[in-house]
Each structure stands twice: as structure tokens, then as C-alpha cells.
Amino acid sequence: MKCPVCNHENGNASFCERCGSNLTPSSPTSDAVQGQQSAAAEPEYTRWSSTQATPSHVPGSSNTPSAPRPVQQGSDSSSTAGHSSSGDNTANQWNNIVQNEKVQQAKEVSKQYLSYFLSVLTRPYQTMKTVGEQHSINGWITMALIAILTSTYFLITFSRMDVDGLFIAGFIRPLLFTAISLIVSIALIYAILKIEKITFRPKTLVAQFGTLLVPAVASLVLANLFIVISYSIAIFFLVVSYVVTFVSLNTVLFQYPLNRTKAVIDSMYSVLIANVVLFYMLYRLLGATIIGLIGLMFSPYGRL
Structure with a gap:
């Protein structure tokens, strides 16, 4: 008789000679017991193979080598993109912070200069005698405001008269002319004090000159406001700002x-030379522009 478990030919034996299985017919209960016995007697390698093969057929099994590979690549690329986008966001946030800090610094400087401007406007000469090197930045700001307000005055005037070459003739040229005139004024004061062999600090000199120019800024603001109402009043305040520049030059010099000492040239003549040079520059640089504007007001066909 052939064993149903291991297929061994046993003859008429009741039990298999190889695996010991019962070869006699039995009831359903005995068949179940026989099945358990045969499972226990199954070779080890057969049971291990079956248990390893089964998960490979389960959908979504983690042992499938091809399934997780694309997912891993996608996650890597998305992770790289996430890192790059987060880096860009960080850079943008840092730029915003830097810009905000600059804005805050500009606001602080504006507030400080406004308080400085109001205090100087009431007593410019008294304030000039107390300023130091730390106020040199205020002096440069004052001179920059004078150049910008002068350019704005001519720009508004040119725009109301419909003159060609508005930006260059009405803004750039007066801006450069005024800036050069103020820088030359400081250079003249510096040269005279050097000739007189007087000890001074250049930054303090800038602070003193800029302090005395504060009334010129106020005069130019009024000139820009009145240009819409009356040309004559606007020109009056413009001329006052130039007069303040001359007065500031002489006031800074004479406070020293x-x-x-026995200088090469007498102090009166050195100061006179400084005033003549400044007047000549203002006449050559700004006088032609002012005369041209006056000609436009009285001649309907005039053009600069």
C-alpha cells in the first residue's frame, strides 16, 4: 500500500515504514488527527518554503522590491524641493528683516533730525557753538536737503512753464550746482583756517556750517510752497536761502x-576772497538758471 503522505510503498502494513502514517481507513475525526500528524511530520524545508512564499502573494507586501523604489525617489525629490523652498523662504525672510531694520534706522534718523531741526531753527547761532563731531551727520543731511529742495523748486517752475528738457534742466542741473556750491563753501572755510594756522576738527566744521544752514532749509520749504501761489514770493525765499549760505560761511569763520599770527594774507582779505569765490560760483552755476526763469515769466516766447 502506498503511503498518502510520503508516497512510500509499504505493502500491506498498517503504518508507513518511512513516516509512520496510519495506512488503514479511518473516520473523519481520525482524518483530522492524521492531517495534524502529517503536518507535524512534514519536512522542515517544505514548511519554511511555504511560509516564505505566502507573503509574496499578499497585496502591498513590504517584501516586493519594485513597489517602494519609486516612492522613495519621489520622497527624496520632494524632500530636496522642500529644503530648497524652505531655504528660499528663509532668505526672503532675512531680506525682509534687513529691509525692516534699515527702515527703522531711517525712521530713527528722521525723528532725531526733526527734533534737531526744530531746536536749531529757534537759536541757530547758539546751537552752532555747542555742536560737536557727532552732529556732522546732521550737517550733511541739511546740505542734502538744501540741494534737493532747490532742485524741486526749479522742477516745479519748469513744469508749470512747459519747458523742454524738464528733468535735466529742472532737477539734475540745480541739484549738482547746489551740492558743488556747498562743498566748495566748506573747502573755503577749511582753507582759510589752515592759512590762519588754527586748530580745528573737520567734522565739527561740517556740523557748525550745517547748523547755520537750517534756516536756509526752512526758507526753501516756503519757496516750494509759495511757487504755486506767487512767483515773486517764491523767488524771495529762494534768494533768502542763498543769503543764509553767505552768512553761514562768514559766521563759522569769525567764530574762530x-x-x-602773522599769516601770509590778512584775515579780512582771506574772508573777502572766500565770499567772492562763493558768489562767483553761485552766479555761474545758478544765476543763469534764475535769469532764464525770469525771462520766461516776462516773455511768452522765451525758452531756456
């Missing part, structure tokens, strides 16, 4: 003890 001039002519203490």
Missing part, C-alpha cells in the same frame, strides 16, 4: 580767533 582769526589773525592771531
